[in-house]
Amino acid sequence: MADPFKLRDYQGELITQTRDALREVNSVLLQCPTGGGKTALAAFMAGSAAKRGNRITFGVHRRELIKQTAKTFDKVGIPYGIIANGFTGDRHQLVQIASIETLRRRLDWYPRPHLYIPDEAHHAGAATWAEVIDSYANKGPKGEPSAKIVGLSATPERLDGAGLGRWFQKMVLGPSPAWLIDQGFLSPYRLFAPSMPDLSGLKKNGADFARGALGERMAGASIVGDVVKTYRELAHGRKAMVFCVSIKHSLAVVEQFQRAGYRAAHIDGDSPNRDELIAAFESGKIEVLSSVDLVSEGFDLPAIEVAILLRPTHSLSLFLQQVGRVLRPVYAPGYDLETREGRIAAIAAGPKPYALILDHSANTIDREKGGRGHGLPDDERPWSLEGRERKKRGAGGEDEEAAVTTRQCPQCFRVHRPAPICEGCGFEFPSMGRTVKELEGELQEVERKTAQVERKREQAKAQTLEDLIAIGKARGMKNPHGWARHVHNARNQKTQQRYAR
Numbered sequence: 001m002a003d004p005f006k007l008r009d010y011q012g013e014l015i016t017q018t019r020d021a022l023r024e025v026n027s028v029l030l031q032c033p034t035g036g037g038k039t040a041l042a043a044f045m046a047g048s049a050a051k052r053g054n055r056i057t058f059g060v061h062r063r064e065l066i067k068q069t070a071k072t073f074d075k076v077g078i079p080y081g082i083i084a085n086g087f088t089g090d091r092h093q094l095v096q097i098a099s100i101e102t103l104r105r106r107l108d109w110y111p112r113p114h115l116y117i118p119d120e121a122h123h124a125g126a127a128t129w130a131e132v133i134d135s136y137a138n139k140g141p142k143g144e145p146s147a148k149i150v151g152l153s154a155t156p157e158r159l160d161g162a163g164l165g166r167w168f169q170k171m172v173l174g175p176s177p178a179w180l181i182d183q184g185f186l187s188p189y190r191l192f193a194p195s196m197p198d199l200s201g202l203k204k205n206g207a208d209f210a211r212g213a214l215g216e217r218m219a220g221a222s223i224v225g226d227v228v229k230t231y232r233e234l235a236h237g238r239k240a241m242v243f244c245v246s247i248k249h250s251l252a253v254v255e256q257f258q259r260a261g262y263r264a265a266h267i268d269g270d271s272p273n274r275d276e277l278i279a280a281f282e283s284g285k286i287e288v289l290s291s292v293d294l295v296s297e298g299f300d301l302p303a304i305e306v307a308i309l310l311r312p313t314h315s316l317s318l319f320l321q322q323v324g325r326v327l328r329p330v331y332a333p334g335y336d337l338e339t340r341e342g343r344i345a346a347i348a349a350g351p352k353p354y355a356l357i358l359d360h361s362a363n364t365i366d367r368e369k370g371g372r373g374h375g376l377p378d379d380e381r382p383w384s385l386e387g388r389e390r391k392k393r394g395a396g397g398e399d400e401e402a403a404v405t406t407r408q409c410p411q412c413f414r415v416h417r418p419a420p421i422c423e424g425c426g427f428e429f430p431s432m433g434r435t436v437k438e439l440e441g442e443l444q445e446v447e448r449k450t451a452q453v454e455r456k457r458e459q460a461k462a463q464t465l466e467d468l469i470a471i472g473k474a475r476g477m478k479n480p481h482g483w484a485r486h487v488h489n490a491r492n493q494k495t496q497q498r499y500a501r
């Protein structure tokens, strides 16, 4: 790995933009897609602020993220303390990695930071998060100055699409996933959506599906059978991560894969043998690792070659985190990774020339076709602190943005941007979007051609001059005798030519 503190050009620019924004306002949201190096940005900011003697608190919302952040800070040589139950803290360190839940309960125990960096800041609306942010954004009880706040998020909006303008005053936008793929920082991908789960009548819990019933529906034999069949057809033996609804659901999926002869295992945030499982997966001893979304945030494992989506969700954030897991590139050694050409060649020559996404949750399928409408992983998404604009609201309170973003091939189930031909198998889509007038024109043309063929057939059946005259009369010709003679002579000539050769 390259020098971890050497930022990529665009990352350096993002840091500069964030600093500039912090001169004007107190709280900035730094957007950066999964795989764009969010943790590297955080480490850089924390490191350089600490060098100037400032206190920094980095807030995360899960234990596994504490460990992962700690690993990154270790790598780049930033000393830190940890604020979380079950960890021995060191309150004298300038940099603190904190569980936001613990932090909220101990707000008065620790000196206020100069810079507070909440990770996954799209959770800002949750009461715990808001409490910490609000506390630091205001002056302290003894008049301590307010902290600067830099929220990090790949998907800066709440589950219902609402923006984060209440907590952040400015947003700095990172590169798009499409650009990162084009530059060779993320892997190219192919996406297939081979099944469409029936989720009719399922209850919702807030804005997303209620887990219990959803898990049972997705664990249904036909769906799971289809998952194993598709994996065999499109991804046989490639390292796959499955994203399930619940542990029970995940265990059912694992059992089906095992029955089909694959080496599969379940993993979740509480698995005691988590590190062993991951090592076995990386070495190929396990082909299919099935999980619940506990590992979808901040779980960095470039070895994943296939993402199997089995968790229907209305959360764009959750969807993008899951597909983001499989887009981490694997570079073959011996290439110059400082250049775009080098990176692209290194991906093409590596063990994962492209990532496979198998969507059995219809998360990518357009809404009017019954899917969740999240589109493709690298669609352009215009983030803003105001949130997504709603065009209209349906009876169920869901937004119904009617824009068609994807097209699905009926032959190979590949999902791609609207195009006349399937990128996967070359299937030609019947042309769409024609006007009624055009359609009528086409229909007339078809009728005209059919009639022509029919007439030729009728003519060919007519053996004698008399038969031809009868046809000419039936067609209402002015001179049926003349026409019949003309056809008859032409036939005779052809016959003579044939014999003359």
Ligand SMILES: [Zn+2]
Binding pocket: 409, 410, 411, 412, 413, 414, 422, 423, 424, 425, 426, 427
């Ligand atoms: Zn196709």
